[in-house]
Ligand SMILES: [Zn+2]
């Protein structure tokens with residue numbers, strides 16, 4: 136970096152840091168009031184909550200959130216990370232904010248209306264696709280046809296940084312996967328804590344990795360679960376063992392000052408050798424970010440190396456017939472400090488990591504399968520992994536028309552669950568369902584009552600829906616009558632809430 140740029144960067148950073156300190160210090164805590172951190176993409180704010188009880192939606196309305204605008208997650212003082220509903224009550228007493236579970240509340244995160252997930256989806260998606268278990272009932276429900284998982288952990292590449300680099304024309308292969316999006320990491324946003332949550336699918340409070348010194352995982356990683364189910368696995372790490380799991384450690388063999396080239400070579404070798412489940416952890420973006428953050432060319436070069444590596448993996452997987460799930464994720468993000476970049480705080484730059492995935496070969500098309508839920512001005516998009524990560528419903532349904540009659544076990548998500556996840560709220564009377572082939576039908580709103588059996592199915596008889604899918608509306612005979620077939624819309628692609 137040139138000296139003049141360092142000077143400008145330092146002045147800007149000092150001003151930013153000073154502004155943050157002032158805004159937090161300005162909160163004059165009155166009797167019994169509690170301060171709460173509110174995080175959304177692009178913003179971190181500390182707010183003061185008076186004593187009393189309010190809903191989560193009410194608390195966030197001060198930050199410009201309209202009710203129902205996407206999911207809300209709560210960071211608790213016992214290091215849980217919990218999805219909370221709009222109506223969840225937050226009680227402030229004696230300077231402490233609490234959820235109705237009694238857990239102390241440190242921060243609320245919301246998506247700014249966009250789709251948002253957490254790093255827990257990494258383990259649950261990999262496991263679901265390998266039919267290891269389903270997070271909601273721990274039984275294999277769906278065989279997504281995936282026989283191999285290739286996971287790339289890109290240390291330190293937060294969602295905000297990813298967007299910034301993409302704007303500079305870097306990361307074309309990563310953004311080219313088409314569905315990169317923000318994913319909350321755990322608090323504190325540091326490598327072992329974020330990695331542990333991604334690999335186990337459980338928050339720190341459950342997996343046991345709650346701080347930098349924590350090494351002993353209490354929950355199995357998805358690689359370990361896959362290993363016990365008979366899959367071959369490889370977990371490729373850098374020079375240090377920061378979790379007490381089976382790792383292949385790698386050092387800078389060629390002495391070029393970087394270990395990622397060795398890690399990448401090992402990943403390609405494992406893919407070539409046909410290892411079923413592989414995870415490679417790349418470190419150079421985090422290293423370069425700590426060194427110089429956004430003003431440094433080093434970060435651009437490191438990101439460029441990672442992106443070319445992703446491109447190589449994509450072209451390698453494109454040439455094979457093995458049904459494969461590729462998952463990309465980061466462990467945390469990073470914010471600018473006066474000495475480069477750092478992470479470990481309640482800030483949107485640190486806490487918004489990212490995930491992206493794509494399938495190859497003869498696997499269910501996780502990436503192209505998107506369901507849009509339209510609610511007035513607002514639309515939320517769900518990919519198949521998003522749906523699979525919701526509470527699943529399984530049922531035996533007869534689907535009968537004048538020309539056909541079949542009974543099958545369908546697996547999917549209840550429309551009531553989907554609408555709740557989309558934040559559809561109340562006050563609507565019908566659902567306009569459309570399919571990718573142009574068919575459409577209208578369903579009375581009361582059919583979507585919880586427990587009615589109205590569902591968006593993604594699997595039939597334990598296999599992904601191929602000809603009629605990837606998603607199909609299933610309307611039970613209890614709602615539509617004996618000839619329910621005309622209502623079971625194939626290849627459903629959007630739901631408009633009216
Ligand atoms: Zn890290």
Ligand SMILES: [Zn+2]
Nearest residue numbers: 291421425478
């Ligand atoms: Zn770091």
